[in-house]
Amino acid sequence: MKHYSLDEWMKYVKNEVDDDTREMFEDHLYSCDQCLDLYLIAVEEAEDELPVMADELNFTDMVMSKVQNQSQAIIIPFPEQKKPEKKKTVHKTAIFHYAVAAAMTILLMTTGVFQSLTQYAEGVQNTNFQEKKNSVTEGLVDKTFAWMDSLESNNKEEGK
Numbered sequence: 362m363k364h365y366s367l368d369e370w371m372k373y374v375k376n377e378v379d380d381d382t383r384e385m386f387e388d389h390l391y392s393c394d395q396c397l398d399l400y401l402i403a404v405e406e407a408e409d410e411l412p413v414m415a416d417e418l419n420f421t422d423m424v425m426s427k428v429q430n431q432s433q434a435i436i437i438p439f440p441e442q443k444k445p446e447k448k449k450t451v452h453k454t455a456i457f458h459y460a461v462a463a464a465m466t467i468l469l470m471t472t473g474v475f476q477s478l479t480q481y482a483e484g485v486q487n488t489n490f491q492e493k494k495n496s497v498t499e500g501l502v503d504k505t506f507a508w509m510d511s512l513e514s515n516n517k518e519e520g521k
């Protein structure tokens with residue numbers, strides 16, 4: 362098992378690692394008492410660093426950078442931040458539905474669902490076949506839409 366050094370835990374405590382590293386550190390922390398001790402030492406050291414006021418200008422800079430780090434850390438997981446993304450998704454839903462319906466229609470057409478229809482039409486040599494096929498395709502798209510709508514309403518009911 363790879364362990365992390367006190368310096369690395371200091372970085373973690375001071376919020377100086379990226380999200381992936383943070384996750385790795387946290388996963389390791391759950392399963393390693395040795396590193397948990399180092400982590401607690403790092404927390405204590407980080408706390409000790411805060412009240413040092415040898416230079417007031419540096420202190421101000423330090424506070425400002427801490428505030429920036431803090432606000433970043435707070436803003437990112439905030440639920441309200443995700444709402445605009447959801448709205449975008451809703452706007453795209455109609456186009457998405459059509460794309461899925463079209464893709465499914467093509468899939469069904471190419472996987473032999475229409476094969477029997479085509480063979481039948483060839484035998485009859487029906488000049489209206491093209492029209493017929495179009496209406497069948499439209500009907501299938503409608504059915505696919507209806508099916509997706511029922512899926513969606515089922516999902517909504519499950520969400521309640």
Ligand SMILES: [Zn+2]
Pocket residue numbers: 363364365389393394395396397
């Ligand atoms: Zn460890």
